[in-house]
Amino acid sequence: MKQLTKFPDTLKKVSAALITIFAATNSLAQEGKFLEPAVNKATEINQSAVKSQEKINKITDQIGDKLQQFKAINKETTGLDVYNGQLAKQIDNQMQEMADLNAAIDDVSVIERQITPLMMRMITGLEQFVSLDVPFLPKERAKRVEDLKNMMDRADIAPSEKFRRVMEAYQVEMDYGRTLEAYSGLHTIDGQERDVDFLRVGRTALIYQTRDASLQGSWNKKAGEWQALPSSYRTQVTKGLRMAKKQLAPDLLMLPVAMTD
The missing domain is CATH 1.20.1270 (Substrate Binding Domain Of Dnak; Chain:A; Domain 2)
Structure with missing residues (x-):
């Protein structure tokens, strides 16, 4: 009987507990309904903040790109300033040269x-x-x-x-005054035109010799005429002719030289 008497009390306690739990659950449900807009609002704020941060990051990247472009353009502008300054100097020099050239052209007729x-x-x-x-x-x-x-x-x-x-x-x-030369030509000897070889030693001596080397003569500057040379000069004249024709190495020549006052 005592146990049966205690059972209603226990049941009452359980019922009270269930009622309390239900009430608490109902209360939480009611609070949840009130908190849901706040949670949603917080979620929207967080999403907006994320989007704003993305925009900020994008703007920051754009600013960085623009800054790099500005630095590059500024550097290029500085280089162009130097280049333009150099061109200005060249243009000034060219203008001066043109002025000098025009002046020279004006003087051409006089010159x-x-x-x-x-x-x-x-x-x-x-x-x-x-x-x-x-x-x-x-x-x-x-x-x-x-x-x-x-x-x-x-x-x-x-x-x-x-x-x-x-x-x-x-x-x-x-x-002509510093060369040795041999050339062929015609020369009148004793009234007869003969084929001869002429030997010119600078302007110091001009000598002729017939092709058979039988006759030779030289120009006398003082007398202004040709004079015959003795046969003793034949070898030297022949040697000089060969030297002038590059047939013999240069060597000492013994030739007559007319003295002038």
């Missing part, structure tokens, strides 16, 4: 008027020199002077080219 009479005097002087010089290669040298005269009348040759040719003719005449 041409001055240099043409000079060349004419030089050609006349060269002609006189050839006529008074030792009479070697007379036709060749006379033709050179005549060609210069004809050249001066031509309008298709620039003054600079004319001057070059005049100076070239003077250079040829200068070279």
Whole structure:
């Protein structure tokens, strides 16, 4: 009986506990309904924060790229400033050169008027020199002077080219004074025209020898005429001719030299 008496009390306690649990559960459910909007709002805020952070990261990356571009452009601009400064100096120099060139062009006509009479005097002087010089290669040298005269009348040759040719003719005449030369030609001996070999030793001696080496003679500058040489010079003249023709090594020659006052 005592145990049966205790059972209702136990049942009451269990029932009370279940009621308490149910009440607590119901209370939690009610609180959950009230907290759900807050939780949802917090979730939205977190999602928005994530999106904002992504935007910030993207903007940061863009700023970094723009900064690198700015640095590169700034460096390129600095290089262009230096390059432009150098170009400005070159342009200034070119402008000065153009000014100098224009001034020189303006002076060309003046120079041409001055240099043409000079060349004419030089050609006349060269002609006189050839006529008074030792009479070697007379036709060749006379033709050179005549060609210069004809050249001066031509309008298709620039003054600079004319001057070059005049100076070239003077250079040829200068070279004659320090060279040894042999050439063939015709020479009148005792009223008879003979084939001879001429030997020119600078402007010091001009000698001829017949092909059979039987006769030889030299130009006497003082007398202004040809004079026969004794047969004792035959060997030396022959030797000199061979040396001039590169058939014999250079050696000492014993040749007559006319003395001039």
